[in-house]
Amino acid sequence: MPIKLPSTLPAFDVLTQEGVMVMSDSHAAHQDIRPLKIAILNLMPKKIETETQFARLIGANPLQIELTLIRPSEHISKTTSQAHIGAHYEAFQDVKDRKFDGLIITGAPIEHLDFEDVTYWDEMVEIIEWTQTNVHSTFGVCWGGMAMIHHFHGVQKHMLDAKAFGCFPQKNLAPASPYLRGFSDNFVIPVSRWTEMKQGEIDAVPALRTLIGSDHAGPCLIEDAEHRALYIFNHFEYDSETLKGEYDRDVAKGAPINVPMNYYPDDDPSRPPENRWRSHAHLLYSNWISEIYLTTPFDMDKIGQTTTDLRG
Template structure:
């Protein structure tokens, strides 16, 4: 089954060129099934790029999925038009009475700020609190993962000596977890961040487990033992060119960035990067949808209000 999105969302054209089946609202209305309700809180600057990346991964499932997009009303987006936000995005006030099977919280380019100094932090914490009784399972990415661990478990982030950027090898530590079903012992994943979380801090929280880790990049995936919250420190959703574009952008700003590790062939930034992580990305997101969400979420989502994550 396909993902269901607004009929005129620009991401549809990109996905259809990749032969990904996307169903618009009109056609989906004629299918008599209970689709999964997924909310994407998109905190990334170029929201249209992130839409394509995440919808591509969510489409790799036989389940029908209704997708809503959420943006922060307390933050002015500078890289996405107001018209796009108005047509395709909700504000929190629009959805706070609704219930969702799943919530994805993206990364954001604010990790060098203390959490409380992010201009939308108060609104974000309201969403995190709301998600405890209105969302069955959450998936947090990069800064979104660090913010979630900080809010829900008081785990601090810590600055790195230099930006972590590149494609790194990761070990699967807990292959029995359903979200890692079908994974090989090792897999590749992109990272792009200035901060990290300490292993000891996570190990000190009884309800959390470290599921995958890299000798070079550190912790990659953390899961709540009730299978209802996951925290990915890297960016498996990234496209082939995303790290390349970030590198060129930083060069243009005069930052003099370090070359992303294990990314450009022969470390030549003029060569086209190989795509080596999308198999793991597709498997991780389809496992999350199937095992963490679909297999366990209640048919009547309003019943979530009776039990807090």
């Protein structure tokens, strides 16, 4: 079954043209099932690009998904039109009385700041705490994942000497995990960040389990069963040319930037980049949606009252 999107959302036409199953509100109303309610707290400046990337991944499964786009109430986007925001996004303060089967918290281009120096950090703390009562499973991505792991466990992020930028090889460290069902032993994931969380500091927290890691880029995917959460520090959701766009932007500005590692054929930026992560991206998000479907209460009022073990 498809993902339910407003027909006016740009992702609706993009995904329809790609062959992803999408459904309008009027069509979904005729189906007598309970769709999974998934929300995205979109903190990225290019909101249309980001919402399309995640909708593509969570829509590629046989379940009906009802998507809600959320923005921080205390932050006004300067890079996406207010007409788009007003038509398709809801402020967190307006949805905090509702419950969701799943929530994705995206990255944000503020990693150079200490968490407590982010202008909307107080609301982020409120949102992270809210996930424990109103969300069945939360997926924190890049800065969003680091923010969650910092709040719940006190793990710090550290500045890197140089930007981790490219497609870094990863290892499947937990082949039996339901989230890695179908994964290869080794694969690549796009990475684009100036900060890291250190494996040793994560290992020091008994509640955290590293599922994917890299000798070159450190921990990647962390499971936090106690808080019904996954944290991923890299970007499976990226399109084929997302890293190219970041590279071209910095080159045009004269900013220091290395050619993204292991991304262009023969590391030659004059050649089209190769997407070697798409299949694993779909696997991960499909596995996450499947786990939500298998474990979420049918009665949404019971979300937040279940055992900390998603399969308990």
